[in-house]
Amino acid sequence: MDNGVKGDSRVQKQARSAADAGWEVVLLGMAPGQKVVTWKLGEADVRLVPMPRTFTARANGWVRRKASGAKRRVLGAKPPAAAPAAAQPAAAAAAPVAAAAPRKRRLDGIRTAGEKVTHGVRRGWDNTALVVYKGVLGDRAWQRLDPQLWKFEVAFGHVIDSLKPDLIHANDFRMLGVGARATRRLRAAGHPVKLVWDAHEFLPGLNSWVDNPRWLPAQVMHERYYAREADAVVTVSERLAEMLQQEHRLPALPAVVLNAPNAEVPDTSGEQIPDLRESCGVGPDVPLLVYSGAAAPQRGCGIMIEALPHVPKAHVVYVVGRPQSGYMKQLMARAEELGVADRVHMVPYVQHWQVVRFLSGADVGVIPNHHFPNNEISLNTKFFEYSHARLPLVVSDVKIIADTTRSTGQGEVFRAGDLTDYLRALDIVLADTQTYRSAYDKPGVLEKWTWEAQARVLDDVYARLLPGSPPARN
Template sequence: MTHSDHSPRIVMLVGNFVDGDSRVQKEARYAAAAGWDTYLVGRSPTGKREQYALGEATVVRAAETMTATRYRASHPHRRGLRGLIAYRSLEQTRTRHQRQRLRQRDLVTDRLLLARRLASGLRPAEALRARVALAVRVLGVRLRGHWVAARKRAFDRNYAAAAQGPSNAWERALVRRGGDVAAWAVQPRLADFEDSFGRVADELEPDVIHANDAEMLGVAVRAAVRARRTGRRVAVVYDSHEYTAGDIRPEDVTWAPVISAQEAKYIPLADGVVTAVDNFADKLVEHHGLAVRPSVVRNMPEASTFTVPGGRGPGVRGRLGLGPEATLLVYPGSVTPIRGLDTAVRALPQLPQAHLALLVGSRSGYVAELTALAGELRVAGQFHVLDYVPVEELTDFIASATIGVDTLRRIPTQELTITTKYWSYIGARLPVVVSDVKAAGELTRRLGNGEVFEVGDVDGFARAVRTVAADRARYAAVYTDRMLAQHSWEGQVPELLDLYERVSGLRPVPRRFASAAVPTMPPPRASSPESANVAAPDAAVPGTP
């Protein structure tokens, strides 16, 4: 098959910085190895365009203006009666406050000028007028100062309130009614993503656009529509990483309804749908009436990252300087209140031989709150925060721990998901202690690789840890080579590659992994996809949910 003398091209869009997202990195590397001319487009931490090689794939971190997001942040909506006098923007607040400081400082100069005029021998009447004029000016500056201060305080309250709840009741009502205008108002990043990612998608002229998460789905569909107007057919694959309708975010209550509405609007225009969890696939069929059940590609580790019991090196235990007698609990990944890690910290006083190590990207936010909690409970010496390690090193690094923990709270999306870290625990041959959310609890009971405790039950968590630590070898015995092979990324990726071929009608020529220099941005090209017979997708991998 020929395709304008080029391999068929796929552009993957993801709304993060790419680093640390093992799923999209693996998708890009394996698509490139399968012969696709692959570009993984993510956000740029510098705001400027960046480009580098990832195996045979190319990562493009798009330049972002973040115009809408910054505008929204600096123009919080007004709240309450005090909001009526608040300045309308952060810039206006700062400008007016700056001018007031200049007025107050300038009064010193005015007083000095008046003193010199008086010393020069002004007539009594002129001196009186000068003193009255200065007194009026001083009074005016003081009154204006009170007014500026009142408006600034009102704005500051609005600004602080917006950080806790970015939307107001009216905006939430508009969001519930649907419509992109309201969505873009309360989630301005969607507009910014369209500007930055949509531009790169147009420039690259792909044959397939792979949209990771619903926030990229609209960007992908609109890019495909623009391409079709120029005579190019572009297939859209939607990769649902989360159950959007159940993604509860207390700090931003409009997120779930907006993203769910975006998904509902654009998913009918996707040529193929893939998700990371079987339960998510079922929910997508239920919510959107999909005629074809989404493909399921679980975010399991690559077989090359699997390790021997205990790991090949000192790993996390060696990093912390702990001996073999210590019960080491490990948790790599996102740390937010709904992840439930406070349960593990609160259990540490009951587990004097146990240590809890978090592998995180930042020590601020909720991680700092957990650190403070450990201090209050006098278990600071048992609580450790470490930096992320590269994904290809993760399983071996955590293998020296005793137990992998997953303490999810009970919200809809977490009831249905198996987290990436759970698959990493399997690759590291770690027994687990998990909360009894539906999917993780059922899988753990079926595999027999750990114990399950009731969500939020501190005593139950401590009991589960003691039970596993006392008979760790029995729980670890389920990790046979055959079982690990069934839980590898290599067993998942054929489903994704088949989907690409099925929706595009293109079959690239596979190539081996090789390092390559970063390619330059290709010139525009025409494409004329040809049909190809594609084998049926693989059946679900045994031993997985």
């Protein structure tokens, strides 16, 4: 996996359940530093490997350096030292300041114009490179458009070769190429191996987080270049399975493995599960609204803060991987502007097997996603976690989540990004939380949303590729 494993519940559950089924499992991830880090996850071995400290592969013959946060000198020579203030009359002392103001504005204007021209030239060069390389190389153009993808090969390739696995489970789009190339090498060396690609999202519909027009096309080309080399594909929803089969002309529909919580909590050797309300410092009678998971503008997290002035007794808690990230600081700054910062709490993730119990201390689970392609096509992790925590839901009208919430009766739906409609849905749920909690008592609602049920699907995929290996669960 192209992360540090600890914040990724899906890969942790995969590794633990596969090991429980009898497979010998090594879970590879990215080390935070330049030393290998290892630990046990149940019977699975976790190994975090260092990424290259520097990576000098060049795209299009040049390397761009982002000057974020760097101090820049204004065009022109260093200003001369001013005479001592005591030696100047008051009017004379003010004159250089008055003269300097328009000069500074002119220089700032020149600098801004220059930056715009430079950005435009770079953007034009990026677009030209995209067209030229795609036309000449086809999907192989990813190697030129984003050579940084090779750093994952540098980190993981030799480790996979040394393990000589019988099956490689490649999580998400970056690891697909790593797994496919390792499969080629092992087979060429006479070692039979199978490749499973686990597609977590629909890459062409991804909202790129990189300010570079080459980045997303490069990832799409990379995925398309290797997708058909997988012996089996699994993914996170039925709709995404259909889209992947169509996009890559896959011979079989991918198997669906939902990222649902464990019904049975693994043995944690008496480890105490934190209490959500204690973490926030609020009592049992305070209405507590929770958002859990990765936070970003396209996930609509800000609407929960915008609503607080209209819901005077409620508190909001974000359970996130990085409570001190730049985006979370922006949210807190907005809460301070609105005078509600004392009712906003940010707490870090807990262990994935503790999440359901931890979240159960809230009154409402909120999923405020905006309308982006990948938000529309699956039930996300927090939906399942909220459900097993038996939380009433307030969700935006992204399709699959909204349709499911309406059909089960476990919450209310509002128009994405519409504060007035969010407040309407929230008021309805807070007025009768018990009715929405009772939706989880209906037979079959939660049973199908467990990792144990999903692990059986994954076992079947493994066993079909490697007959005679550890059997599927009964």
